[in-house]
Amino acid sequence: MDWARRVELVSVLVASAVAVAGLWYSNVQAQQALDQARQERALTKEGQITDRYTAAVSNLGADKMDVRLGGVYALERIMQDSPRDHSTIANVLATYIRLHAARPPAQGQDVPADVNAALTVLATRDSSHDGDFRLDLRSAWLSGTEIGRQVPYQPAVLAQADLRGTHLRGTKLGSADLRATNLSNADLRNADLTSTTLSRASLVKTDLRGAKLFAADLRHAFLTEAELSGTDLRSAEMRGARLPRADLSGSNLEDGNLRSADLEGADMSGSNLKGVDFTSASAGVSGANLTGANLTGANLNGADLSTVNKEHHGTPLVGVILDGANLEGANLADADLTGADLSHVKNLTRKQLDSARTDAETRLPAGLS
Numbered sequence: 001m002d003w004a005r006r007v008e009l010v011s012v013l014v015a016s017a018v019a020v021a022g023l024w025y026s027n028v029q030a031q032q033a034l035d036q037a038r039q040e041r042a043l044t045k046e047g048q049i050t051d052r053y054t055a056a057v058s059n060l061g062a063d064k065m066d067v068r069l070g071g072v073y074a075l076e077r078i079m080q081d082s083p084r085d086h087s088t089i090a091n092v093l094a095t096y097i098r099l100h101a102a103r104p105p106a107q108g109q110d111v112p113a114d115v116n117a118a119l120t121v122l123a124t125r126d127s128s129h130d131g132d133f134r135l136d137l138r139s140a141w142l143s144g145t146e147i148g149r150q151v152p153y154q155p156a157v158l159a160q161a162d163l164r165g166t167h168l169r170g171t172k173l174g175s176a177d178l179r180a181t182n183l184s185n186a187d188l189r190n191a192d193l194t195s196t197t198l199s200r201a202s203l204v205k206t207d208l209r210g211a212k213l214f215a216a217d218l219r220h221a222f223l224t225e226a227e228l229s230g231t232d233l234r235s236a237e238m239r240g241a242r243l244p245r246a247d248l249s250g251s252n253l254e255d256g257n258l259r260s261a262d263l264e265g266a267d268m269s270g271s272n273l274k275g276v277d278f279t280s281a282s283a284g285v286s287g288a289n290l291t292g293a294n295l296t297g298a299n300l301n302g303a304d305l306s307t308v309n310k311e312h313h314g315t316p317l318v319g320v321i322l323d324g325a326n327l328e329g330a331n332l333a334d335a336d337l338t339g340a341d342l343s344h345v346k347n348l349t350r351k352q353l354d355s356a357r358t359d360a361e362t363r364l365p366a367g368l369s
Helices: 003-060 065-081 083-100 113-123
Strands: none
Touching: 003 065, 003 083, 065 083, 065 113, 083 113
């Protein structure tokens, strides 16, 4: 190759390298410009969110209700637009509720609209952004509220919340998620808790008199000394629930599941226990007051009835209806069955009755008379 040809080739290579370097440099500059623009947009957005947040919080302190409501809904919008601010805003709204619902409303008045709005925002938030946030509404007066959006229907999300001592009388919480929520000493009289999830919730000494718990999930819930008299617990799932010394008198537990439930010392007098499953409740039914209870079709397989009513002045199973109940393997040692009608009880054996107290008025199944 002659010298001229070589010079030409080198020139082409140099030109190509310069062109490539130029393209690379231009790309770097363009990328830097894009990054800078992106940073500027992020800073602008952060500034806008800060301004919106400041304005919204200021509105919460306004005298007019409509301005305060605007502040609540502005904070909700910021929660949706900025997940990083979710927990901060949730804490602000929870604090707002505790401060503005620290006392009962004036007689004849409902919970203020701004408090109800803040409660709805918290109850329908996207809890996946909660981080370390745990809803704290201890001792707040929220009676008669309807928690959750109704159009379109959106159940309340209150799982793991601290609602100790909260006043929720007559509150509508149907289908709400209250898993592992602490409701100890709360007032839930006449509340609508239909199909509500309360598994592993703490309801110790909670007042649930007259509440609607139809088809509620109370698996492994803690209901020690809870007030449940007159409560609708039909078809409730209460497997493994802890109900020692709970007052269930006059409640409706028809078709409920009380497998392995602890009912030690519970008062179930006058309750409707038709179709209830007490399977393996050997440590639970012992000591419960079943006076006047309806146990038609109940499954008492393996249940311990030996000390039933002993904590209630030695009252026998007076008025208990056991029509069609399954007593297979039930412990009836020392049980007082005087005057009881067992004629339609299933799977009852003579051996089970050997140490039980019966009299001439006790009606036994055919073949055991």
